[in-house]
Amino acid sequence: MHIELHGVTRRFRSRDVETTALNALSLAIPSGRLTTVIGPSGCGKTTMLAIMGLLDAPDEGEVRFDGECVSRLSARRRLALRREKVSFIFQSLNLIEEISVTENVALPARYMSLPARECRERAEQALEDLGLGFRAGHFPFQLSGGQRQRVAIARALAMRSDVILADEPTGNLDRESSAGVLEALLACRARGTTVILVTHDPDIAELGDFVVEMQGGHVTLERAGELGERRAAPSERWVRAIGT
Numbered sequence: 061m062h063i064e065l066h067g068v069t070r071r072f073r074s075r076d077v078e079t080t081a082l083n084a085l086s087l088a089i090p091s092g093r094l095t096t097v098i099g100p101s102g103c104g105k106t107t108m109l110a111i112m113g114l115l116d117a118p119d120e121g122e123v124r125f126d127g128e129c130v131s132r133l134s135a136r137r138r139l140a141l142r143r144e145k146v147s148f149i150f151q152s153l154n155l156i157e158e159i160s161v162t163e164n165v166a167l168p169a170r171y172m173s174l175p176a177r178e179c180r181e182r183a184e185q186a187l188e189d190l191g192l193g194f195r196a197g198h199f200p201f202q203l204s205g206g207q208r209q210r211v212a213i214a215r216a217l218a219m220r221s222d223v224i225l226a227d228e229p230t231g232n233l234d235r236e237s238s239a240g241v242l243e244a245l246l247a248c249r250a251r252g253t254t255v256i257l258v259t260h261d262p263d264i265a266e267l268g269d270f271v272v273e274m275q276g277g278h279v280t281l282e283r284a285g286e287l288g289e290r291r292a293a294p295s296e297r298w299v300r301a302i303g304t
């Protein structure tokens with residue numbers, strides 16, 4: 061699924077300060093590719109992911125999924141669409157400590173009202189794919205930081221959603237665990253999932269098909285990364301090509 065943001069502005073107001081987190085930001089995320097996003101703290105990366113993933117709505121501008129405006133749908137329809145299409149991997153992982161690793165991974169699929177057995181099978185498969193099969197019956201508190209991170213990714217994998225939005229999933233991990241996370245995301249991409257990865261690590265950012273650099277609520281540069289060097293196309297041209 062390709063995602064477009066058109067002139068997206070998001071402001072946050074507290075008592076006497078107004079922050080413009082995103083300032084007329086336009087961006088097209090190509091379908092089935094890994095797009096990485098890099099930029100200084102506070103430049104609006106998390107805000108952008110939340111808006112792309114329909115967790116939040118822009119004050120101005122719009123979000124389109126496969127060309128269709130989705131940011132002005134009712135809250136209920138947005139929720140339904142988000143559950144169907146989008147998986148998040150947050151920095152804070154939101155694992156539930158009281159239920160097993162497998163149950164954690166199966167949970168979002170359960171929200172989609174899939175049969176319990178199918179959810180369980182998907183969860184077991186995703187854990188297997190991430191080298192965590194042997195931890196399936198454990199509880200999150202029994203895992204290392206890197207393993208917990210992979211459980212959160214397994215949860216996204218088990219959803220088989222069209223889009224994965226990952227906010228610094230390698231932030232607190234050592235090199236080896238980071239590599240495991242990246243491999244898992246690349247495996248999703250290989251299945252046709254659209255993956256958007258926010259990172260502070262310039263080396264990781266370079267991996268993407270496309271690299272998006274942000275500053276002060278804007279996109280300051282879009283370019284090809286290592287995966288995409290041959291197919292690179294500036295996204296403005298791309299947006300025009302698909303008709304805006």
Ligand SMILES: Nc1ncnc2c1ncn2[C@@H]1O[C@H](COP(=O)(O)OP(=O)(O)OP(=O)(O)O)[C@@H](O)[C@H]1O
Pocket residue numbers: 072073074079080081099100101102103104105106107108
């Ligand atoms: N709920 C909120 N209320 C008020 N201000 C907010 C809120 N969420 C974000 N902001 C502000 O909007 C700006 C962008 O925040 P955002 O979290 O998107 O940055 P970021 O690029 O993800 O930073 P980091 O790399 O530190 O995670 C910041 O100035 C932040 O303080």
Ligand SMILES: [Mg+2]
Pocket residue numbers: 105106107227
């Ligand atoms: Mg952030």
